[in-house]
Amino acid sequence: IQPWLLFFFFLLVAGSFWAYLEVSTSGGYNDTLQAYAAGVVEAAVTSQLIYKHWMNTLMGYCGPFSPDVSYCQRLKDYITSNLQWLMQQMDAHADAPYWHQVRLSLLQLQGLEDGYNGQIEFPSGSLSINPFGFLLFQMGGDLEDLEAALNKSHQSRAVGSGSCSALIKFLPGRKDLLVSHDTWNNYQSMLRILKRYSFAYRTSPTVETIMLLGGSILAFLVYLCLFSWIYLQVTLETTIGNSNAELWRFVRPRGAVMEWLRNIVANRLAQSGQAWTDIFSKYNSGTYNNQWMVIDYKVFVPGQGYTKQGLFTVLEQIPGMIVTADRTEELFQTGYWASYNIPYFEEVFNASGGQELVQKYGSWFSFSDNPRAQIFRRNQSLVTDIESMVRLMRYNNYEEDPLSRCDGCDPAQNGENSISARSDLNPGNGSYPFGALRQRPHGGTDMKVTSAGMFSRLELVAVSGPTWDQVPVFQWSSSPYSTLLHMGHPDRWAFQPVHVRWSTYHLSSPGCP
Template identity: 65%
Template structure:
């Protein structure tokens, strides 16, 4: 078992045992700029502080964790793709190691650790992940010259470099390599694991019935003057150590095609130790913006389609599609391959190549919508609906009737009522009513941070006591629901969960990989979240500020 250790070499954690360094060691400030380069005397990949002209990968990090931290990782075209990928992971780990440690402690410590590893579920999970990795590596060995498997290999090499850089044990693999199934791969597989818990019969599930994960809105402004794209992450509050990342990777499409990948540069909201967004919200050099909200699966019969062979985990298909696609249709085609049936989402792909501000015509291809459940992927061009309604809203309920019914949503509506319906759920109604007030960036931010559950009749839950419910809003605040209330299903209970951010971009901002962003639960119409006064003050939240009252910031890059 690979130990997860800091750049200093001190053992921080191991999933076969736990050892924490002293607080004084953790207070050391990580270098803000690091370069990975080839030492000409030893031939080894070496990391040093500062910027070097001969870098393989260069990382620049700004730690402003009381709002957002910022990370840029750039690789050089002078080196082959594989060494670029490995070096990119290594320098990211070296420059963000302190946050990676804290985020692991807050969110993953103890998951299938020493006290629970011998349970049947953890053994099944390890076997599943190990078998899946072996199958993926076999495909890479056989088909590594194709674009799909070349990009998959680069992502896994970046993850390998992340682990090795964190351990300060860099050794670029000159052949087949292994990934620790219970190492930093778990940071990448958070969404996949929520579904694997059900598929592998975990006795206590992480996600309660009806639990949403994210709100999204695509809004066409009056007179076609702009197309705004926005996303709220819904997550546990322990996850709120956040990093805005920009990767600029000089990758080729494949070893046989030296053309640059369309999505070689990407800006995205992310977390320590994650090489993709996870939220997900991406601004790509292809002029695509990709985002999703989780739709899940409530039909247990479908879990039979979740198998470790023939499947690529969602996080990895996500990365490959973002790199290779130059249009929404291409993105959907790439992503649909090797459906894992895990982290089942509604994806929206906005193609700014097809949008001309001020031109009262919306060309086909501006909006592609894809939905995935176990055994089934559906996608189509929904530009006409965006044109007719003026917006597209996404709120954890499937759009396509086949997906809606196959995933069990129809049965949930029959049992619990319109809360689970596409048209009458609280967020569907709030989006429909409030989107008409959006005329600019500020009004878009206000809607995406909206939670007036005490006064808004659309936030009421007739079957709940009390009726007002903090989950029923665009940016949820489940922590505000009374612990002694009565609720028809788990999503409406008091939980350390809610909208943990907001990101949005526009036609002009996306050209510079820019966005407006807010970190933390909304406090616009409700009291701020404060760890020390909340019911969850004893939960691990290392590195967090106590009170979350941050304003929107404009994320720009040098």
């Protein structure tokens, strides 16, 4: 791989605790070499972070000392069979744009792993993807559902566990449209990279992508709560999961493209919200089941009333079912759209077991009366600019907010019940009706927001780490989780927002623009 093939920039800013990476490729080389080389060079500059993140989050998962050997064998068989089917499709449809982008994504993954292992050799034949290698990073969200579908004895996801908050909000007079997202995840996952890719693939327009990693340091393909943009579109998601065991029969290795791959292909090929949902809907794996929101900023005109559809598209996926709809008119009528891990579409809610959860546990699982739904409904009118959006997305006043109260909990006020969760603050000796509400090393681990103006310049505001606006700063050494592996982490997570400006690599902190 020639040294002039790629331009890359990497920076770890301790004051913000984001790493920053930019990778650009040259159109003078074919697509496959660009993709593989992009993975190789990323491994070269991020290998230490990759190692630490693996140790913190995946060490022991289906390793030699895994407590569930039978599940690991079923998982390996599933992944191997799925990869074999993907290879067959790529060979049979070599000229199809969809399968070409799948191949490029897998080539980038192989380049990343080869570069990390120091075994760089451009594959001349079939790809060689290790089922239990770096692919597990990419499949983080898919694995949550595969654990249930493949009957893992001890599953990672607690009942009701939240995984991200999102808010799309018109400013007064519709002078701007803000898009924001919080990742909710295990605190061991808090190494992450803000990334910009510019790939000059010959078979498609330049792939210009900003990836804001919600839970993975292995950032070129993201798992767990995506917030990214491409072709003047922002795509983001919150996990809705599936509680209906009967639907797992639709999770099969053949005929399925894993969620992380479908997302990348849709981002690269789609130039409208409808096109994005059409492409993403192909080959539904039934894993990493999310509500997806697509904002097409090409359609947005500041200050203009509702004129046409196409600005805002919603997709929800569960095993065996995908439902999509344009919700531009509703966004204009309400002025905002909030997302908080509960299906919006009634047919998805019912099919995925939502009614049964409400009957068993109450309104906490309902779409309209969930604590976050009520807090968003009450507080969204306070958003008038970027700063107030950051405040809302970092909001957690669980000890005093009546909407953070938990029926059946002792104590009654719960750190999970807010826009940016802090489950670590719940007492370890408390009493809770289901797993999401107990004390856990889990909560909102970041915040990202952009606007129409910032977006046009590829800019955003981002905050790393659990919220500390109204609650104590998270500190590993004084938390109940000091013995959990957290290599590369700071002890104290008290970071301010940063304004990311890619064109000059200028980062301003503290404060927002």
